[in-house]
Amino acid sequence: MDTVTAPLQVTLIIGSNRHGRFGPVVADWLLGRLRDREDLAVEVVDVAQTDLPTTFAPGPEASAALAEITPKLARADAFVVLTPEYNHSFPAALKNLIDWHYAEWRAKPVALVSYGGLAGGLRAVEHLRQVFAELHAVTVRDTVSFHNAGASFDDEGRLEDPSGPDAAAKVMLDQLAWWGTALREAKEKRPYDRA
Numbered sequence: 001m002d003t004v005t006a007p008l009q010v011t012l013i014i015g016s017n018r019h020g021r022f023g024p025v026v027a028d029w030l031l032g033r034l035r036d037r038e039d040l041a042v043e044v045v046d047v048a049q050t051d052l053p054t055t056f057a058p059g060p061e062a063s064a065a066l067a068e069i070t071p072k073l074a075r076a077d078a079f080v081v082l083t084p085e086y087n088h089s090f091p092a093a094l095k096n097l098i099d100w101h102y103a104e105w106r107a108k109p110v111a112l113v114s115y116g117g118l119a120g121g122l123r124a125v126e127h128l129r130q131v132f133a134e135l136h137a138v139t140v141r142d143t144v145s146f147h148n149a150g151a152s153f154d155d156e157g158r159l160e161d162p163s164g165p166d167a168a169a170k171v172m173l174d175q176l177a178w179w180g181t182a183l184r185e186a187k188e189k190r191p192y193d194r195a
Contacts, residue, residue: 007041008180010034011076015083015094017048022149025157026115027082030144033169034080039177045072047093052100054092066100073104078111078180079137080173083124085116090124098131105135107192109179111172113144120145136192138183140175144168 012034016023027044034042051065073079083090098105110132114121122145129139144165146152153159159166186192 007039008077008177008184009075010040010042010078010080010176010180011072012042012044013079013081013094013097014044014046014048015081015097016091017093018084018086018091021048021084022115023048023082023084025153026113026146026149028157029153029159029162029165030080030082030113030169033166033173037173037177040173043072043076045069045097047091047097050093050097052096054096056100062100069097070101070104073101076104076108077184078109078176079105080111080113080176081128082113082115083121083128085114085119085121085124088123089127095131098135102135105132105137107136107138107183107187109138109140109176109183111140111143111176113169113172115146115149117148120147120149138179140172140179142168142172142175144172 012027012030014023014027031042034040050069051061053059053062081094083094112125112128114125116124122143125143125145132139146165
């Protein structure tokens, strides 16, 4: 399969490591939407399963964590970042993961999915847009957000009413696929050099 028809490699980043986090429930739903698509191939990076120090000091622990994470980010054509909102922004563990990398984000699209209370994580999304712009990544316009997320899912982790979130996910993933394909093709013709 050539790169024009090959599925886009998408890395889903689960951005919370808080004890008792709700992220895995939303991630399971999101993985279902990603895996339903033939144009996307997905793998996962979960910040709760990483052990990156916050000092940015190289060492054996950082090297071991990066050996697991960095290849997944480097081979991705696109990203979906799942974030809660903590104190009007996104979690420190997610920022730490982002900051340990640079070239891996460049000239790639990022879709944002959020969850939280009344704001549904949308303030975290707006902060992430600024961070990814600085890293030369392109965030897609449409998002999926879960307001009062705990009430949106039943005890088995299924959405009470999937129609709205499923429709929003389709629009968002269609945009991600378009940007991912366009940027992959553009980089094949002319490498991105931050010009």
